[in-house]
Amino acid sequence: MVTSIARQSVIIKCNMQASVLLGNYEFYYAAGLFGKICGIGIEEDIKPQELAEKIAPELKTFSGEDEKEKYLVKMLSNYEALEEYDEQMKELLLWGLREEHMFLVS
16 A cells, blocks of 8 residues: 555545545544644554544544534544554554645645
8 A cells, every 4th residue: 555645535535525534544644634633642553443532532522613624524533443454554643643734735
C-alpha cells in the first residue's frame, strides 16, 4: 500500500464531502488528522479498536465550524475499525497527527 494514496483519498473525500472511509489505512490517517485538530494524545502503536475507542468521546462532542472537519468527523463516526494492523497504519496515524497542510492534496 502506498500511504500517500490513503492520505489523498481522505483529503479528497473531506473536500468533496462524499464517500466513506475504506479500510484501516484511511481510518488511521483520518484519526491522526482528528487527533491533531482536537489535540488528542494518541500513542503511535495503538491498535485499531483502541484507536476507535480513544477518539470516540471527542467525535461525539465535536463542535467545529469547518465543513471539512465536520465531514471528517462523520466519516470517522460511521467507520467500524477492522482488526488488521501493520506499520503503514502507524505511519499514516503519525502523518495525520503531524499534518502541516490540512485538507490539501500535495
